[in-house]
Structure formats: C-alpha cells, structure tokens
Amino acid sequence: MTTHDAPRFISVDEFSIGQRLDNYLIKQLKGVPKSRIYRIIRKGEVRVNKGRKKADYKLVSEDIIRIPPIRTSTEKDIKPSDGLLKLLNSSILYEDKGLLVLNKTHGMAVHGGSGVTIGIIEALKSQYKEPIELVHRLDRGTSGCLILAKKRSVLKSFHEQLVHHQVEKRYIALVKNSWSKKKHTIDAPIYQNSRNSVIDSKGKDSVSHFHPIKNFLMDDESASLVEVVIETGRTHQIRVHAKHAGHPVAQDDKYGDNSFDQLMKKKGLSRLFLHAKSIVFTNPITNEIQKVTAPLPNDLEEFLNKL
Structure with a gap:
C-alpha cells in the first residue's frame, strides 16, 4: 500500500x-x-x-x-524491454495525432493479466506522453490490424462506429474441411461463460461472413483458406462460428480439432492461423474513409506455399 x-x-x-x-x-x-x-x-x-x-x-x-x-494500493512500475518497444515501433501501419494502427504480432497480448506481465497497451502507455487506449482487442494468437486511440474524442467516435457496424474488419483464416466457394453467413448468438465462448440463445447477436478463397487436399484431410468479415466483435467470434459451422480454425487450442491440428503441426504450422488483414473506418480526425492493411505474416505465407 x-x-x-x-x-x-x-x-x-x-x-x-x-x-x-x-x-x-x-x-x-x-x-x-x-x-x-x-x-x-x-x-x-x-x-x-x-x-x-x-x-x-x-x-x-x-x-x-x-x-x-x-x-x-501500490502498483508495480511497468518497464517494457527495449526489444518490445522496438518491435511495436516497427509494427506501426498508420499513425496521426488521434490514432495508431499496429500490425500486431502473433503471441503478443494486447494487455497484461492472466500470467502476462505486460501487454501492448501498457508498453505504449509507458512510451507515449499523451494518453492512449485500445479501440478494440485481438486474441493473443491472432495477428494483424489493431487500432488504438490517442484522444478520447477519437475513442468515442470509434465506439459509435463499432456499435453501428460502420467499421469493416476482414480476416484471413485457414479452417478444417473443404468449403464450397460461396459466401457462408453464420448468424448465431455467442454467450461467454466462465471458461470460453459458446453458441447459446441467451448470448449476444453475432454475425460472421465466410468467403472461401482456396481449398487444399492433403492426406485424409482437407482445408479451406477463407476471408472473414465480421459485423459484430464478440470474444473469439470467428473461432466459435468456424467451429459451429464444422470448419474450426487451424491450430486453435480452445475450439479446434485435434487430429487436424496435429496434421497442420507436422506440415509446419505452429500458430493459430487467423490474421486481421484489413480494417476500414471513418477517420475521426480527417472525417474521411480510410483503409489500413496488414500483409499476411511470412510464416503463414510460407506455410500456404507448402500445401
């Protein structure tokens, strides 16, 4: 104290x-x-x-x-390593006086807690003189576009855009089983219990659109590379909806398929294959429609080339 x-x-x-x-x-x-x-x-x-x-x-x-x-209560001083700060600075996709968009690295937590000493937000708060807050979150295993606000007015604007489904978030995922090349919409409420997120009528409305890009056949398994657009932003939404549709995301340790993941591991995939590829929003500072894109990480690109 x-x-x-x-x-x-x-x-x-x-x-x-x-x-x-x-x-x-x-x-x-x-x-x-x-x-x-x-x-x-x-x-x-x-x-x-x-x-x-x-x-x-x-x-x-x-x-x-x-x-x-x-x-x-006494709070421990949070001192991010020089290596972490260097990684974050090299991951900036876009920045202006009101917001920051990072290309989040796989395995990096957006905030501390649950065994994580320091996350992205704590590290950035130690570096920026002005306040900075998360606009939304990405799972620790997910890479890609992550928005942070440096002004309260910007944060408020983004929250309003998210509530009115005015932010377009696109992801790339590799899922189990071949999927016909047409749009598949999963409209199923998600409820978050004490352990994980599940499909349940008492949950919140959740809508995801899956667009298969390419199918892969390998041994006794098949897989689909899909683009996913989400209308809502529930915890683990894509992963839960993919499982619900019979197409769990590759290397998902919570909602995945063990035999499929073992095959993916043998072929060289050691992480969750889920990447936030782009985000489109109205920039609260310029009032213009803006798109920020995060290229598919090299490890995922190289893995696809092996299939």
Whole structure:
C-alpha cells in the first residue's frame, strides 16, 4: 500500500473528459473501498477547481481535481524491454495525432493479466506522453490490424462506429474441411461463460461472413483458406462460428480439432492461423474513409506455399 501524506492535484486527461467524478476516483484510487470514495466526495475532501462537486459531476477539459491524503494500493512500475518497444515501433501501419494502427504480432497480448506481465497497451502507455487506449482487442494468437486511440474524442467516435457496424474488419483464416466457394453467413448468438465462448440463445447477436478463397487436399484431410468479415466483435467470434459451422480454425487450442491440428503441426504450422488483414473506418480526425492493411505474416505465407 502507498500512503499519500499530502493532497494531490491531478489535471483531467483526454480520456477522462465526460467521465463521472466517482468513476474517475474509483479508477485513480485503487484498493480504496467505494464507500470511502463516496464519503470523501460527500464531505468535500475532494475538490474540482477548488469547489465541491457531487459524485455524478461530469469532468471537463482542464479540470483540476484535489485528492486528499489517502492510502492506496501500490502498483508495480511497468518497464517494457527495449526489444518490445522496438518491435511495436516497427509494427506501426498508420499513425496521426488521434490514432495508431499496429500490425500486431502473433503471441503478443494486447494487455497484461492472466500470467502476462505486460501487454501492448501498457508498453505504449509507458512510451507515449499523451494518453492512449485500445479501440478494440485481438486474441493473443491472432495477428494483424489493431487500432488504438490517442484522444478520447477519437475513442468515442470509434465506439459509435463499432456499435453501428460502420467499421469493416476482414480476416484471413485457414479452417478444417473443404468449403464450397460461396459466401457462408453464420448468424448465431455467442454467450461467454466462465471458461470460453459458446453458441447459446441467451448470448449476444453475432454475425460472421465466410468467403472461401482456396481449398487444399492433403492426406485424409482437407482445408479451406477463407476471408472473414465480421459485423459484430464478440470474444473469439470467428473461432466459435468456424467451429459451429464444422470448419474450426487451424491450430486453435480452445475450439479446434485435434487430429487436424496435429496434421497442420507436422506440415509446419505452429500458430493459430487467423490474421486481421484489413480494417476500414471513418477517420475521426480527417472525417474521411480510410483503409489500413496488414500483409499476411511470412510464416503463414510460407506455410500456404507448402500445401
């Protein structure tokens, strides 16, 4: 725990504009019970621009918040390696004053947790002076286009675009079994339980469109290279829908087919064959339609050439 012996004065950053005062303090004062936070607001120990504010006050730009002396949880300093920062900087596909698009590497987590000390977002926050937040997520095993926002207004714009299905996300995947070369739409609700994501009527609406590109015959198995466009962004959506359709993604350790994956491993595939190839959106800064593309990684390209 860390005890602050004197009041702290914090200037509201981009991503806190519009946030309620109580929610902001809950995020800032880690380890402090919510009842204590509401009490210091109610007693006027928390001040905004030297004045009292209620818990539901919405923060605005340049607000100065006074936080009284209080004991909080100690957070470990996150220091990404020079190698990680170099890799991230070399993976930038597009950047402007409001957003950043990375070509995420397979195996890299977007954020820390579950045994991961540091993820992409923590590493970038240590490097950028301005705030930066994830617009969406990619599974650890998935490579490709990942968007981050450097302004709250940009983050809000992207969230609105995602809600209204105005962001086009295209993926490339290799799946088990040959698939006829026509568009296959999987419209099946996905429910996330404590262990994984499943098709369940009590889940959220989820829609994926699979476009087979090429079929492969090998030994007693077959496979299809497919392009996937998703209308929604549920956890593990493509992987769950592919399994549901009888075409699990190659080397999927959670939803895959063991015998198929063993054959893929023998042929040299050592990772999940799922890549976020492109993303199309309205750039909140320029207000223009923009497309960013991430080329298929060399290891996946080389594996396809062997089939």
